Amino acid sequence: xxxxxxxxxxxxxxxxxxxxxxxxxxxxxxxxxxxxxxxxxxxxxxxxxxxxxxxxxxxxxxxxxxxxxxxxxxxxxxxxxxxxxxxxxxxxxxxxxxxxxxxxxxxxxxxxxxxxxxxxxxxxxxxxxxxxxxxxxxxxxxxxxxxxxxxxxxxxxxxxxxxxxxxxxxxxxxxxxxxxxxxxxxxxxxxxxxxxxxxxxxxxxxxxxxxxxxxxxxxxxxxxxxxxxxxxxxxxxxxxxxxxxxxxxxxxxxxxxxxxxxxxxxxxxxxxxxxxxxxxxxxxxxxxxxxxxxxxxxxxxxxxxxxxxxxxxxxxxxxxxxxxxxxxxxxxxxxxxxxxxxxxxxxxxxxxxxxxxxxxxxxxxxxxxxxxxxxxxxxxxxxxxxxxxxxxxxxxxxxxxxxxxxxxxxxxxxxxxxxxxxxxx
Amino acid sequence: xxxxxxxxxxxxxxxxxxxxxxxxxxxxxxxxxxxxxxxxxxxxxxxxxxxxxxxxxxxxxxxxxxxxxxxxxxxxxxxxxxxxxxxxxxxxxxxxxxxxxxxxxxxxxxxxxxxxxxxxxxxxxxxxxxxxxxxxxxxxxxxxxxxxxxxxxxxxxxxxxxxxxxxxxxxxxxxxxxxxxxxxxxxxxxxxxxxxxxxxxxxxxxxxxxxxxxxxxxxxxxxxxxxxxxxxxxxxxxxxxxxxxxxx
Numbered sequence: 001x002x003x004x005x006x007x008x009x010x011x012x013x014x015x016x017x018x019x020x021x022x023x024x025x026x027x028x029x030x031x032x033x034x035x036x037x038x039x040x041x042x043x044x045x046x047x048x049x050x051x052x053x054x055x056x057x058x059x060x061x062x063x064x065x066x067x068x069x070x071x072x073x074x075x076x077x078x079x080x081x082x083x084x085x086x087x088x089x090x091x092x093x094x095x096x097x098x099x100x101x102x103x104x105x106x107x108x109x110x111x112x113x114x115x116x117x118x119x120x121x122x123x124x125x126x127x128x129x130x131x132x133x134x135x136x137x138x139x140x141x142x143x144x145x146x147x148x149x150x151x152x153x154x155x156x157x158x159x160x161x162x163x164x165x166x167x168x169x170x171x172x173x174x175x176x177x178x179x180x181x182x183x184x185x186x187x188x189x190x191x192x193x194x195x196x197x198x199x200x201x202x203x204x205x206x207x208x209x210x211x212x213x214x215x216x217x218x219x220x221x222x223x224x225x226x227x228x229x230x231x232x233x234x235x236x237x238x239x240x241x242x243x244x245x246x247x248x249x250x251x252x253x254x255x256x257x258x259x260x261x262x263x264x265x266x267x268x269x270x271x272x273x274x275x276x277x278x279x280x281x282x283x284x285x286x287x288x289x290x291x292x293x294x295x296x297x298x299x300x301x302x303x304x305x306x307x308x309x310x311x312x313x314x315x316x317x318x319x320x321x322x323x324x325x326x327x328x329x330x331x332x333x334x335x336x337x338x339x340x341x342x343x344x345x346x347x348x349x350x351x352x353x354x355x356x357x358x359x360x361x362x363x364x365x366x367x368x369x370x371x372x373x374x375x376x377x378x379x380x381x382x383x384x385x386x387x388x389x390x391x392x393x394x395x396x397x398x399x400x401x402x403x404x405x406x407x408x409x410x411x412x413x414x415x416x417x418x419x420x421x422x423x424x425x
Numbered sequence: 426x427x428x429x430x431x432x433x434x435x436x437x438x439x440x441x442x443x444x445x446x447x448x449x450x451x452x453x454x455x456x457x458x459x460x461x462x463x464x465x466x467x468x469x470x471x472x473x474x475x476x477x478x479x480x481x482x483x484x485x486x487x488x489x490x491x492x493x494x495x496x497x498x499x500x501x502x503x504x505x506x507x508x509x510x511x512x513x514x515x516x517x518x519x520x521x522x523x524x525x526x527x528x529x530x531x532x533x534x535x536x537x538x539x540x541x542x543x544x545x546x547x548x549x550x551x552x553x554x555x556x557x558x559x560x561x562x563x564x565x566x567x568x569x570x571x572x573x574x575x576x577x578x579x580x581x582x583x584x585x586x587x588x589x590x591x592x593x594x595x596x597x598x599x600x601x602x603x604x605x606x607x608x609x610x611x612x613x614x615x616x617x618x619x620x621x622x623x624x625x626x627x628x629x630x631x632x633x634x635x636x637x638x639x640x641x642x643x644x645x646x647x648x649x650x651x652x653x654x655x656x657x658x659x660x661x662x663x664x665x666x667x668x669x670x671x672x673x
Contacts, residue, residue: 006531010517010524017519017560253515257576260479260586262504263532423482 003263007271014245015275021241025283029234033227033287040222041300051079052162055095055103055149057086062111064173069106071169078102088147095149102162103149113144114170118177126185146170221301227291228384229357232377234287235280235319236351239327239344242276246331247340255424265425273324280320306387311397315383318404322376325411332418351375379403429493430584430615431455431478436487438473438639447473449639451487455632457583460606460616462630462647464623464659466667469636471619472588478617479509479586491584505534508582508614512589514569515576518561522553522572525561526579533580540579547575550605567598574602578609585609587618591625603629627651627659637667 015021054072058065073080086094088105095103120141146166150159179195182188249255258268291303306312327344334340352358354368355377361369372378383400386392419425431454438448448470455461463471476482478489480500489496491503516525523544530540548554551571556564561572570591577585590606591599606629610616620626626633627647635643643650643666647659656662 002537003531003534006528010520010528013520013524014517251513253511253513254517256481257509257511257515257529258532259481260504260507260509261529261532262501262534268532423476 004267004271007268008274011272011275012278015241015279018241018245021238021244024237024240025234025279026286029230029237029283030287030290032233033230033291036230037222037226037291037295037300038298040226052077052102053098053100054078054080055086055091055098055100056080056082057088057091057103057105058082058084059108060106060110061108062115064111064114064177065106067173067176068110068166068169071172072104072166075165075169077165091149095151100149101151101154102159103147104166105147105149107144107146109144110146113141114174114177115181116141117143118174118181121178122181122185125182223291223295223301223303224388225385227288227303228388229381231284231287232319232380232384233348233352233357234283235380236323236326236348236377237345238276238279238323239330239348240341242272242324242327243331243334243340243344244337245272246328247334247337250332250422250424251336255419255422259424265419269328272328273321276324276327277317277320280323281316284316304388306391308387308393311394312387314401315380315387315397318383318401318408319376319380321408322380322404322411325408325415326376329411329414329418332415332422348377351377354378356381373403374407376404376407379407428457429454430457430459430491431617432490432493433478434488434490436474436477436489437485438470438477438482439485445639446485447639448477448484451636451641453634453641453644455615455617457615458610458613460610460618460629460631462626462633463617463619463636464626464633464663465636465642466663468638469667470639471636473639474636475586475588475617475619479507480504505580506583508577508580508585510574510577510585510587510590512592514573516561516572518564518569521558521560522548522575523557525572525576529576530579535580543579543581544575547578550608551575552601567594570594570598571602574605578614582614584615584617587616589620590618591620591622599625623658623660623663633659635663635666642666 056069056072058069060066069080069082072078081098081100083094091103091105094100148159148163148166150162183195258265288303288305292305296302330340330344330347334343352375354364354372355361355375356364356372357377361372361378364372379400383397383404386396386400390396416425433451433453436448436451436453437446439446451474463474465471473482477484480496480503491506496503517528520528526544526547527537527540530543535543544557545554548557551574553568553571553575556568561569564572570593574587574590577587585606587606591602594602603625606616606618618626618630630647632645633643633647633650634641643662651657651659651662654662654665656665
């Protein structure tokens with residue numbers, strides 16, 4: 001026991017004196033968690049709370065352009081500035097100079113064409129109902145285009161969302177016009193207002209619900225995603241410290257010297273693993289505590305800790321073992337400390353990318369998803385998501401544990417084979 | 426009566442994938458209390474022989490006996506009596522001498538009390554007592570070399586293997602290291618030593634074995650070998666038997 005304690009103490013001291021390694025394991029991830037969550041949360045707020053700056057150039061000669069602008073304004077998504085005098089050629093410059101995110105030009109024949117379209121539809125229907133003689137001469141109606149401008153930095157999904165909103169309002173305008181048209185043709189004076197009221201007050205609602213497997217009231221948000229994701233990233237960054245530590249011991253002859261001593265090498269590696277496992281639990285405790293205690297005070301969503309504490313600890317344990325095994329494999333395979341640093345850092349970034357730390361796995365192409373299964377960060381993130389977002393139980397966690405276990409055993413196998421080849425084991 | 430410390434019989438070693446033996450049929454006996462030099466040019470097989478004797482690697486064939494008992498019978502007990510000082514600075518330079526000795530002493534299964542007492546004694550002898558709580562990164566080459574030796578003798582070994590113990594140090598450290606090795610030897614430690622410094626080996630070793638291309642070329646008492654082969658010193662003896670051409 002004394003030997004193990006001394007070996008543990010030595011590993012702890014080496015880690016303690018490795019200021020760069022400690023910064024990479026503790027300081028950098030805390031910064032990452034805060035920065036990424038704040039950034040992602042502000043993007044969420046831009047869409048949901050802060051209004052999008054929107055320049056509208058309404059050149060419509062009729063009323064429908066004004067109705068459309070009113071509907072956009074009433075939606076409360078946009079901070080609308082109207083200027084009907086701007087010509088199409090100078091809209092780019094104005095948007096750039098006045099920092100508008102999106103712009104819309106409503107053409108002069110917008111109302112006219114919408115009315116023509118609804119008239120055409122109502123004529124066809126009236127003919128079918130044999131309430132009117134044929135007036136449709138079969139001419140094709142050329143509909144005008146609304147010009148949608150966007151800041152080039154605006155992501156495609158945002159542009160698509162805004163276009164969908166405008167489309168929905170145009171459809172609504174068309175519906176109103178159609179009702180009005182029918183009423184006029186059928187000489188119904190009160191019908192348009194009544195119909196509008198009925199349609200407006202009986203819309204199908206969409207209730208947004210998270211498909212979790214427990215009764216926990218966990219709301220998916222940027223905090224619930226980012227805190228576990230970047231904590232995992234931080235845990236695997238131990239590769240710099242532990243990988244270097246092992247390369248150094250291999251190259252300076254310490255391992256060989258230890259082999260000439262009457263002690264088991266498993267004790268030496270066991271002490272090393274325990275220190276880093278201890279560091280992993282400390283990392284998780286630090287990052288989660290800081291997030292839990294400080295996020296609400298800086299306007300970020302609160303971190304909801306899963307109720308299954310034991311499962312949470314086991315997830316951390318498996319993640320830690322995977323990170324330790326990977327770091328040990330890098331440390332034994334690398335020929336120099338520079339190699340261990342370079343390969344270790346780049347490989348973690350790649351494993352994080354394919355593991356879904358940056359972009360969710362479900363958004364990746366199919367072939368990349370297959371590579372993702374090779375990343376321990378994927379299995380670890382899935383475990384955390386199962387606990388933090390889906391409220392999953394042991395049965396659902398099991399495949400994730402299996403993925404982490406297979407990865408860890410493979411890495412330990414590589415470490416064992418390399419140390420054996422170097423006659424250290 | 427002097428006892429055998431190490432007895433080597435028909436020892437051979439061939440590395441995996443190699444077509445030639447790195448050591449070929451070595452027979453050698455080292456007696457207790459000797460200062461035994463294993464000499465030879467680069468690639469002669471010195472490091473391979475020491476590595477097998479220390480248990481770092483296994484021989485392909487042949488036997489090694491420690492105190493007339495086969496090594497394989499209880500090598501853990503042999504390791505307890507064995508000290509090894511490699512050519513590299515095989516310790517943790519971010520730690521202090523005391524922390525290093527505490528760690529390696531524990532790996533030799535010494536108790537905390539014994540380690541504390543031995544560390545104090547050794548660090549004083551090696552002139553490192555004043556810096557025992559300073560991190561080794563700040564040490565000179567000579568201090569690091571002495572620290573390397575300190576770890577190898579923390580447990581008072583009966584056999585001490587040294588691979589180039591004075592390489593890259595100043596004269597003062599070299600003299601100090603050899604003085605300490607002589608003192609250890611006088612107190613009963615058998616010393617097995619490799620070096621490229623023929624003058625140092627001639628002065629230090631009572632007996633030697635000369636290896637070349639994995640074979641044992643010469644063995645015997647240092648003075649007797651020099652006298653019997655009509656050479657002035659060990660350097661001439663080495664050149665006479667191994668030639669002057671490059672070996673690397």
